[in-house]
Amino acid sequence: MxxxxxxxxxxxxxxxxxxxxxxxxxxxxxxxxxxxxxxxxxxxxxxxxxxxxxxxxxxxxxxxxxxxxxxxxxxxxxxxxxxxxxxxxxxxxxxxxxxxxxxxxxxxxxxxxxxxxxxxxxxxxFFYDFIKLNIRTQDKVILSTNITINGEAYRIDPKFTKNVLYGEKEITCFGHTTIYIPLLQGLETSYTIEFDHVKIHDEQTDCWVLNEQEISMDKTITLDQDYISSNRLTLIQxxxxxxxxxxxxxxxxxxxxxxxxxxxxxxxxxxxxxxxxxxxxxxxxxxxxxxxxxxxxxxxxxxxxxxxxxxxxxxxxxxxxxxIHTGSSQEWSPFFVYQIYRNKLLFIFKNFPFATFIKQFIKYLLHVVKEVFTTRQKVSLKKSKVKAIFGFLRLSPYYIGAFKSKRGVK
Missing domain, CATH: 3.90.550.10 (Spore Coat Polysaccharide Biosynthesis Protein SpsA; Chain A)
Known part of the structure; x- marks a missing residue:
């Protein structure tokens, strides 16, 4: 066959x-x-x-x-x-x-x-299912970005959060913050989730909210297998x-x-x-x-x-x-940034009118100038955005030739 x-x-x-x-x-x-x-x-x-x-x-x-x-x-x-x-x-x-x-x-x-x-x-x-963790506060709560899930180290991923201010070592949570915690050991077990630290504003009002039930805001949250089975969520990638x-x-x-x-x-x-x-x-x-x-x-x-x-x-x-998502390259690493920005220019050049490309290229140049001189972004990321321009220009002879060929220009 x-x-x-x-x-x-x-x-x-x-x-x-x-x-x-x-x-x-x-x-x-x-x-x-x-x-x-x-x-x-x-x-x-x-x-x-x-x-x-x-x-x-x-x-x-x-x-x-x-x-x-x-x-x-x-x-x-x-x-x-x-x-x-x-x-x-x-x-x-x-x-x-x-x-x-x-x-x-x-x-x-x-x-x-x-x-x-x-x-x-x-x-x-997404590869793992999740438990939805809400935070109820009238001011703000500060949590460590590093936690352990059943003893396994995990760094809270910003894409699995809503309504937070994300920092290098801490995240600041406000009213109705949501954090999705991945079930790294599967569904056939109970879970202990432990934060390195939790800083609350008011012991009377600040709390975790799990499945609409409020519980006291401690560093450690324990969930039995029945809870996991009944409340696991699948997130679309x-x-x-x-x-x-x-x-x-x-x-x-x-x-x-x-x-x-x-x-x-x-x-x-x-x-x-x-x-x-x-x-x-x-x-x-x-x-x-x-x-x-x-x-x-x-x-x-x-x-x-x-x-x-x-x-x-x-x-x-x-x-x-x-x-799992971004398995081969770290999301928003310098390599990732270089490839994304360079390739977006290539994609526009190949698939849209030349006037559209010129407009977007100028916008990108202005964006890079602003990023380099007026932001506090990491130097490695700034360099990656600059390199993306030269990376595109190094390929431009091929694309200019293809552009002319497509329009019958010798």
Whole structure:
């Protein structure tokens, strides 16, 4: 039977994610179709390949382990993996994910319903479920950013907070602050959450609020397994992607509680490269990922090129994936900032009128000047934003040539 799906997994120093991902892949159901798994290692230094070969090669006969020999980035690494694909459909899947047994079946059924699709995006939810912790105060409460969850060190993630002032060592909480605490040890256990310190204003009014019940504000919160089972929440990471008026990419539904609000198929503006399906024929026709993006915006650029073929992008809401998110690069690190800002300029240049690009380029220059001379931001981040301009300009000969070619200019 011909191979229907080729699942391309790109890895860079992701040994710590292998067990979660491959234990889930082992349990995949396939109803009348075949699939292969192509593991592309981008020259990791953490023994990822050796670990995978020893533990999973014999368990997954269809597993192909490909070594790129150097770090080709997200775009180049995935393009390299597709060269070894035999499937009719390519699925790009991040290595910091886990899939349910019915995932491929749901995608296969969806394909049969949408003959006009160009790319199909799975629905991504955060890897761990959460407990919602509210704070009630008439003034403010100060908490440590560092806590322990069942003895495991954890730093409160700002994206899992609402109505807080986030600092390096402390967060300041106001009335109706919300903090989502991840259930790092799963659901089959009780939890002890301990803050390094808690500074309250008024012992009579300041309190934790758990499931509408007020409890005294101590450093330690203990929750039994029944409470965890009844009150766990799933947060959405991506139910499709889009571009706002500033050309910033965003995740639809990001950090919303999953209450079924994205449980229907919709047409999308762009798809997230963490979990997208595309016909191999379509991928080859549009030239694959543009490797000059390296990583970030390459999936959005691919989405726009596929749409220009007259094809549509869809969300498959029943194909649900657990995703840790920013597994390969630290969010808002200097590397992350450089790639995001440089690649946004490339994306605008390639996909929008030249006048739009010039306007946005000038805006970005002014933004960088302001950041460098008038803000107290870290020097490393300021340098990354400046470097992003020169990073774009170094690639400009290619894009100017492509721009002229597209308009018939010699």
């Amino acid at each position: 011909p191979c229907k799906f080729s699942i391309v997994l790109l890895n860079y120093n992701g040994k710590k994610y292998i067990d979660n991902l491959f234990e889930s892949l082992i349990n995949l159901d396939s109803n009348g179709f075949t699939y292969e798994i192509i593991f592309v290692d981008n020259d990791s230094k953490d023994d990822s390949v050796n670990y995978l070969e020893q533990k999973y090669q014999k368990l997954i006969p269809s597993l192909k382990i490909i070594k790129s020999g150097r770090n080709l980035g997200f775009a180049g690494g995935n393009n390299y993996g597709v060269k070894f694909a035999e499937g009719e459909y390519i699925i790009f899947l991040n290595n910091d994910t886990a899939v349910p047994p019915n995932w491929l079946n749901e995608l296969s059924a969806f394909i049969d319903q949408k003959s006009d699709f160009g790319i199909i995006s799975s629905k991504l939810v 991506n139910a499709g992607s889009g571009i706002n008026e500033k050309f910033d990419g965003y995740d639809i539904g990001f950090c919303e509680i999953d209450q079924g609000q994205y449980n229907r198929s919709v047409e999308l503006d762009s798809c997230c490269g963490a979990a997208m399906l595309i016909r191999k024929e379509t991928f080859d026709k549009v030239g694959g990922f543009d490797q000059r993006f390296f990583m970030y915006y390459e999936d959005t650029d691919l989405s726009y090129r596929v749409k220009r073929q007259g094809l549509k992008l869809y969300l498959c809401p029943t194909a649900i994936i657990r995703h």
